[in-house]
């Protein structure tokens with residue numbers, strides 16, 4: 001049997017349900033399968049910049065964490081060692097601490113490092129690997145927008161939260177005859193809005209990949225009213241955009257209420273309310289989507305990816321990231337993994353099915 005010494009473990013970027021399943025799987029696989037040890041870097045890469053923030057994780061310490069949201073390691077999306085933010089003379093400045101981190105990884109005697117994170121964190125991992133750190137990546141984001149993997153853990157749990165929110169918003173929408181807008185995460189891609197919107201029965205789904213027109217949304221609401229539905233539920237990804245020549249936006253954008261920076265959900269709410277009889281309410285779901293106990297799917301995926309990452313370390317396949325392809329755990333290079341976001345194809349079968357059942361994307 002192959003054996004391992006000590007490996008490091010980092011969680012970078014925003015938390016996602018399922019991170020603790022990865023941590024548990026990495027610790028248990030290293031310990032039980034390969035007789036090794038895991039040193040957790042607390043608060044992202046901080047544990048390599050300040051080694052006192054690195055601590056050994058044993059199977060006893062990861063006992064019971066499978067149902068927990070967040071990450072027991074803590075995370076940090078300001079802790080890029082290449083551009084580390086520090087306060088100097090009352091000013092926030094960026095300093096390059098990468099060599100300190102690389103030296104400490106050696107001093108801590110780490111045979112390899114497993115880095116769990118999204119696109120930003122995996123680019124840091126790739127750059128550390130280019131500088132000689134033996135390293136393996138594990139993909140993570142609730143947004144599900146990494147092209148190297150079919151699904152990321154955290155996405156499924158987020159969908160449960162979004163679907164539950166839509167179910168609840170429907171009751172007020174119906175009772176009061178309102179237009180209820182739910183803004184969800186998805187800075188670049190619309191996966192959460194699309195899947196959540198279909199699962200939660202939204203009538204209008206707005207995603208970054210399909211810029212919308214306000215008049216098309218008003219037309220859809222009016223058509224529903226004419227057909228006897230006095231309410232409408234709209235889901236909006238935080239990164240979605242108006243079409244550049246949207247006439248309603250162009251007409252109102254100089255008004256004081258629109259000049260102040262609003263989230264897209266609030267902006268849409270104000271546009272739909274302006275000069276129309278609709279009673280509109282906006283809910284921004286925010287970080288509720290990143291919280292909560294991971295779904296069984298996310299626990300399973302986190303466990304599979306964490307365990308497979310340790311296998312890659314043992315096989316010395318460094319500079320790679322584990323991923324899910326179909327229903328099989330596989331891997332790709334970190335170069336293939338980063339900088340290529342997976343966007344919703346506007347003609348994919350879910351968008352087609354949504355359109356077929358009468359859902360509007362605000363563009364047709």
Ligand code: F6P
Nearest residue numbers: 014077118141142143185186187
């Ligand atoms: O990247 C995942 C994500 O959920 C994005 O959709 C969202 O914009 C971002 O995290 C929010 O991050 P933060 O916690 O830093 O506000």
